[in-house]
Amino acid sequence: MHGGARPGLIWSRWESETGRVANMKFLLINPTARHWRVGSKAQTRRATRVFRFSMLSSLYVAAAMPPDIETTIVDEEVEPIDFETNAALIGISFMTFNAPRAYELAGVFRKQYGKPVIFGGYHPSLLPDEAIQHADSVCIGEAEANVPQMIRDFRAGRLQPFYRNGSADLRRLPVPNRRLLRRTAYALPEAVQATILTPFPGTPLFRDMEAQGRIIDRDWAHYDFANVVFEPKQMSRETLRAGHRWVLNRFYACSAIARRLLRSMLYLPPSTILRACVPLDFGYRARLRASGILGNGTG
Numbered sequence: 001m002h003g004g005a006r007p008g009l010i011w012s013r014w015e016s017e018t019g020r021v022a023n024m025k026f027l028l029i030n031p032t033a034r035h036w037r038v039g040s041k042a043q044t045r046r047a048t049r050v051f052r053f054s055m056l057s058s059l060y061v062a063a064a065m066p067p068d069i070e071t072t073i074v075d076e077e078v079e080p081i082d083f084e085t086n087a088a089l090i091g092i093s094f095m096t097f098n099a100p101r102a103y104e105l106a107g108v109f110r111k112q113y114g115k116p117v118i119f120g121g122y123h124p125s126l127l128p129d130e131a132i133q134h135a136d137s138v139c140i141g142e143a144e145a146n147v148p149q150m151i152r153d154f155r156a157g158r159l160q161p162f163y164r165n166g167s168a169d170l171r172r173l174p175v176p177n178r179r180l181l182r183r184t185a186y187a188l189p190e191a192v193q194a195t196i197l198t199p200f201p202g203t204p205l206f207r208d209m210e211a212q213g214r215i216i217d218r219d220w221a222h223y224d225f226a227n228v229v230f231e232p233k234q235m236s237r238e239t240l241r242a243g244h245r246w247v248l249n250r251f252y253a254c255s256a257i258a259r260r261l262l263r264s265m266l267y268l269p270p271s272t273i274l275r276a277c278v279p280l281d282f283g284y285r286a287r288l289r290a291s292g293i294l295g296n297g298t299g
C-alpha cells in the first residue's frame with residue numbers, strides 16, 4: 001500500500017447524512033461499451049447470451065468483502081445502472097477496453113451523486129496512476145489481499161489512493177456466491193478441459209523442477225496433460241491424479257450431459273445444440289473414455 005490518506009469525503013459523510021452505521025451497501029459495477037449495453041440495438045436476447053460469460057472477478061470481489069457488507073453486482077450487459085442507489089460505496093471492475101466507460105461512470109457517481117468510487121481489475125492494476133485520476137482508491141491486484149484493509153480504512157474515513165498488498169493465499173479463498181448474478185443471463189459451460197500441470201522439457205518450469213529434483217517421469221509420451229510427471233508440493237501425486245479424474249468424471253457423466261443439454265434449450269437454438277453442444281459433450285466423453293480417464297462406473 002502506498003500514498004497518503006484522502007481527506008473529507010467518504011464513509012463519515014455518508015454516515016452522518018444517512019444515520020446508518022451497520023450493514024453497508026456496496027454496488028459493484030461491470031461496465032461495458034455502448035453497443036453491448038442492455039437495451040442497445042445489438043442486444044438481441046439469443047445473439048448475446050450465447051457468448052456472455054458471468055464475470056468471475058466480481059464474484060470474488062464480493063466474496064472478499066467483510067460479512068456485514070451487502071454487495072450488489074450490476075453488469076451493464078444485463079441491466080442498467082441505478083444511479084439513485086443507496087449504496088455507500090461504488091466499486092468498478094474493468095479491463096482496458098472498458099476503461100473509458102468506467103471513468104465516465106466514476107465521474108457521474110463522484111461529481112453528481114457525491115459517492116466514493118473504488119476501482120479494481122486488470123486495467124487499474126496495470127495503470128494505477130491513470131486510474132486514480134478518476135477514483136478515490138485503486139486496488140492493485142487481488143481483492144482478497146486488499147479489500148479488508150480498504151474497507152476498514154473507508155469506514156474510518158481514511159481511504160488510501162492505492163492498495164497493493166501482494167497476493168492472496170489460494171487455500172483460504174472465500175467461496176463466491178453465484179446467486180449474486182442473474183442466473184439466466186449468462187452462457188453455461190458446455191465443455192471443460194481439465195489438465196494436469198505439465199512442465200514441458202525446454203521450458204523454465206521444467207528447469208526449475210529439475211533443479212529441485214521434482215521431475216519423476218522422463219518418458220515424453222506421458223507429457224500429455226493427463227499424467228503426473230512431477231512431484232507436487234502441496235499434495236501427493238495420487239491426490240492430484242484423483243482430483244483431475246474426479247472433475248472430468250463429474251462433468252462428463254451422462255446425467256450431467258443430459259442436464260446441460262436440457263438447460264441449453266432455454267437459450268440456444270436447436271441447430272446450435274445439435275451441431276455444437278452434442279458433439280462437444282459426447283466427443284470429449286469418448287476421448288476421455290478411450291484414454292482411461294473416464295469410467296469406473298462413474299459415467
Ligand code: B12
Binds near residue numbers: 121143
Ligand atoms: C478467464 C478469462 C476470460 C474469460 C472470463 C470468464 C469468467 N467467467 O470470468 C472470458 C473467456 C469470458 C474472457 C473474455 C475476455 N477477455 Co479475458 N481473461 C481471462 C483470464 C485467463 C483470467 C481472468 C480471471 O478470471 N482471473 C481470475 C479473477 C478472479 O481475477 P481478476 O479478474 O484479476 O480479479 C481480481 C482482481 O483483479 C481484483 N478485482 C477485480 N475487479 C475488482 C473490482 C474492485 C472494486 C476491487 C476492489 C478489486 C477487483 O479482485 C479480483 C479477485 O482477486 C485472463 C488472463 C489471466 N491469466 O489472468 C484474461 C484477460 C483478463 N482477458 C483479457 C481480454 C482482453 C478479454 C476480452 C476483451 C477478449 C475479447 N476480445 O473478447 C474478453 C472480455 C469479456 C468481457 N465481456 O468482459 C485480457 C485483459 C487485458 C486488459 N488489460 O484489459 C487478459 C488479461 C488476457 C491478456 N493477457 O490479454 N476472459
